[in-house]
Amino acid sequence: MTAWQWFGIAAAALLFFWGVGAYNRLMSLRNVIGEAFVQLDAHLKDRSEVCDKLLAAVAPRLPSEQATFDALTSAQAESQSAATASRAKPWAPDPVGTLAVASALHAAALTRLLSLLDHQAELRSETEIDGLVSELKLIERQRAFARQVFNQAVSQYNEALHQFPTRVLANLYGFGEARSL
Secondary structure, eight states: OOHHHHHHHHHHHHHHHHHHHHHHHHHHHHHHHHHHHHHHHHHHHHHHHHHHHHHHHHGGGOGGGHHHHHHHHHHHHHHHHHHHHHHHOTTOHHHHHHHHHHHHHHHHHHHHHHHHHHTOHHHHTSHHHHHHHHHHHHHHHHHHHHHHHHHHHHHHHHHHHHSTTHHHHHHHHTOOOOOOO
């Protein structure tokens, strides 16, 4: 074999191994997004459970605020549906975008309920309701942190996706840009 043939074989091997390395890096970063979403999803489930308990405790005592309870129930159902759709592919932009909108609606409805409870001192003085509100606020802080971790994982993946020469192979491998929450 001539020197040029050896050079060609070495160049082909180098390109092959670079392609495998780029694929593995993108898969690893995409898996980190999935792991971050698992943590976020756990907090979404916890928030849903606590909201259900809080609604069950408060709704019978404030029948005049049924619109607030209905809004929270509807937003919660939409958020759970969007989270379910996002579980399969948390790096896909469409389901995560739907989850972002649903989470914003849920946060608005939850804020309305919490402000309503702040004006109902007799309800907040009950230990069950106050405990649920405190638990909900703790879950919201934890969810915000998990969301930040998820968004950071998405950012790292998108940065790797847009770097040259990985960008050339991303389309070939079927990798697309992820969406943050």
